[in-house]
Amino acid sequence: MTSITTDKTYTFEDYLKYDDGTDNHYELVNGQLEIINPPTIRHLLIADFIRDTLKAEISRINSPWLCLKEAGVRTSPRKSRLMDVCVVSREKVVELLDESAVF
Numbered sequence: 001m002t003s004i005t006t007d008k009t010y011t012f013e014d015y016l017k018y019d020d021g022t023d024n025h026y027e028l029v030n031g032q033l034e035i036i037n038p039p040t041i042r043h044l045l046i047a048d049f050i051r052d053t054l055k056a057e058i059s060r061i062n063s064p065w066l067c068l069k070e071a072g073v074r075t076s077p078r079k080s081r082l083m084d085v086c087v088v089s090r091e092k093v094v095e096l097l098d099e100s101a102v103f
Contacts, residue, residue, distance in 0.1 A: 072102035
């Protein structure tokens with residue numbers, strides 16, 4: 001993982017709005033943007049297996065949750081990570097329907 005070169009420290013709100021016009025994906029780490037490298041094929045296959053398994057169980061127990069991929073999770077005031085798999089309530093999804101997918 002490589003940090004972008006900048007003297008700027010980003011707030012969480014800056015991070016949510018950030019768009020550099022590229023297809024790069026970033027995580028916010030202590031106020032700095034870090035480029036996320038594309039995952040390996042093995043990593044993608046494992047994440048898909050986990051997601052499929054969770055979705056099947058959520059459906060089986062008729063739970064009010066959704067299993068999403070590539071959503072962000074705010075882990076502290078100046079940190080946000082992009083998750084391979086994330087389970088969230090339908091209620092929370094509806095609240096953020098037209099916002100950045102960061103929980």
